[in-house]
Amino acid sequence: MDLDEPQSGTRQTQTQTQARASARGMRALVQRSHHGPRDLTLTTGLGRPAPGPGAYLIRVGAAGVNFADVMQTRGTYGGGPQAPYTAGFEAAGEIVGTGPGVPDPLPIGTRVVGAGPGAFAQYMTMAADDVVPVPSGWSDAQSLGLVLNWATALAALKPLGEIRAGETVLVHAAAGGVGQAAVRLARHYGARVIATASPGKHGTVGALGADAVLDSRRDDLADEIVRVAGGGVDLVLESVGRATFEASLSVARPFTGRVVVFGAASGDAALTTHDLVFSHPVQVKGLHIGAMAAAAPVLYRSVLDELGALVAQGVYPPGTPCVRPLAEGPAVLEELAGGLTQGKLALDPWR
Numbered sequence: 001m002d003l004d005e006p007q008s009g010t011r012q013t014q015t016q017t018q019a020r021a022s023a024r025g026m027r028a029l030v031q032r033s034h035h036g037p038r039d040l041t042l043t044t045g046l047g048r049p050a051p052g053p054g055a056y057l058i059r060v061g062a063a064g065v066n067f068a069d070v071m072q073t074r075g076t077y078g079g080g081p082q083a084p085y086t087a088g089f090e091a092a093g094e095i096v097g098t099g100p101g102v103p104d105p106l107p108i109g110t111r112v113v114g115a116g117p118g119a120f121a122q123y124m125t126m127a128a129d130d131v132v133p134v135p136s137g138w139s140d141a142q143s144l145g146l147v148l149n150w151a152t153a154l155a156a157l158k159p160l161g162e163i164r165a166g167e168t169v170l171v172h173a174a175a176g177g178v179g180q181a182a183v184r185l186a187r188h189y190g191a192r193v194i195a196t197a198s199p200g201k202h203g204t205v206g207a208l209g210a211d212a213v214l215d216s217r218r219d220d221l222a223d224e225i226v227r228v229a230g231g232g233v234d235l236v237l238e239s240v241g242r243a244t245f246e247a248s249l250s251v252a253r254p255f256t257g258r259v260v261v262f263g264a265a266s267g268d269a270a271l272t273t274h275d276l277v278f279s280h281p282v283q284v285k286g287l288h289i290g291a292m293a294a295a296a297p298v299l300y301r302s303v304l305d306e307l308g309a310l311v312a313q314g315v316y317p318p319g320t321p322c323v324r325p326l327a328e329g330p331a332v333l334e335e336l337a338g339g340l341t342q343g344k345l346a347l348d349p350w351r
Contacts, residue, residue: 027349028086028121029329034075037333040087042326048123050099055125057097058112061140062323063119064090065345066148066177067265070337081117087329088119088347090148091126092140102128113143115290120329122349130293132304135311135318142318145177145344146307150316152289153181155303156237156260157189160285165190167234170225170251172244173265174210175201177344182237183208188315191235194228196221196244204342216240222247232257239263245271249280262287319344325351 025045033039051057069087071077092113098105105128106112114131118124134143156178157163169186173179174195186193187209195205196216205213212228214221225247226232232253238245241264249271252259259282271284293300310316321344324332328347335341 026122027326028118029088029326029347031073031081031083031085031087033083034073037070037073037330037337039083040073040330040333042329046086046121049118049125051097051125052099053101054129055099055116055127056095056102056106056112056131057099058091058093058114058116058124058126059096060091060119060122060124060349061093061111062091062144062321063088063121063326063347063349064092064144064148064321065329065332065336065347066090067263067336070333073333086118086121086124088121088124089117090115090144091119091124092134092143093124096123098128099125106131106133111140113140113146115147120326120347120349129297138318141321141323141346141348144321144346145181145319147304148289149177149344150181150185150307151300151303152178152262152287153185153237154307154310155289155292155300156262156287157182157185157235158306159299159303160260160287161235161237161258163189163191163235166192168192168194168229170229170233170236170248171195171210172216172236172238172240172248173197173263174205174208174213175342176239178239178262179237180205180208180343183210184315185310188310192229194225194233196240198339201342216244222250225251234258236260237262240266242267242269245269249275249282249284252280252282254281255283257282259284260287261285262289321346323348 027044029040030043031040072080095110111134112131114126116126169191171182175197193210194212195210196214197205202213233251236248236259238248238261243266248259323346326347326349
């Protein structure tokens with residue numbers, strides 16, 4: 001798909017199409033149960049949400065798809081919404097309304113990327129504090145990942161992971177949205193990168209600059225990581241959970257090694273105090289980028305500021321997501337859950 005900015009005539013046509021669609025009511029994907037993506041239903045004729053205090057109304061140009069969306073459809077995402085609900089939580093688009101109490105509001109028409117409930121729809125609301133302007137020259141779809149995937153990768157590597165040049169970093173699920181960002185960033189900060197991914201995705205990960213790419217499903221994964229690393233690793237980015245967690249703890253260097261956990265795609269893994277004292281004396285840190293934004297806003301803002309600098313330097317390039325029509329959302333989530341996707345995924349609510 002061509003993600004370049006549309007020409008003026010095309011933009012006018014799209015605006016007219018959107019205006020006609022709006023008159024018929026809003027389209028959205030509504031999750032009807034916690035039985036997984038198969039119960040995610042394309043629904044029409046819905047009313048637009050109204051921006052509450054401190055929020056914007058956004059005309060969604062592109063909505064990001066994340067593994068957390070899969071977890072929410074199953075009811076396994078901590079603090080997630082209860083069905084029925086409009087799905088999705090990441091989007092980029094145009095500000096078309098402002099609720100009361102927004103300090104120094106951005107002008108109507110400003111294109112922003114951010115997070116909020118109900119992103120798999122033509123319109124959604126976002127808290128003003130949670131939006132970032134789309135980088136100049138980028139399309140809405142190209143900016144997806146800025147406040148979630150890339151912010152998570154950077155937070156895991158720097159403020160939490162304390163990455164230093166010359167260290168060895170292990171990145172699991174390296175072909176995914178966060179994983180690809182983490183490989184790029186770790187290399188930028190001077191680290192050696194060992195990545196794991198399924199065999200069909202090794203070429204993609206290697207092209208990002210990983211020094212070694214291993215099959216995440218091999219039985220001797222921990223031994224192979226130690227062999228390739230020439231010993232333990234300094235930092236592990238762990239998002240897979242049960243299938244790789246024991247290996248992550250085993251390969252981190254005792255006492256100085258850090259394991260940053262920000263996902264559990266294969267299921268939860270247990271960790272006891274006995275493990276930390278006697279078996280795996282490593283530093284384990286949890287990360288949820290939304291919780292960081294709420295509980296440590298200064299730290300979160302420092303991550304976004306650094307990402308802005310990386311965009312300006314060309315280290316963080318425009319994204320190249322696979323954009324699918326909104327109606328294909330259930331299939332996209334099923335493919336993501338089955339490990340059949342690579343890179344960033346997005347939905348177009350106007351298709």
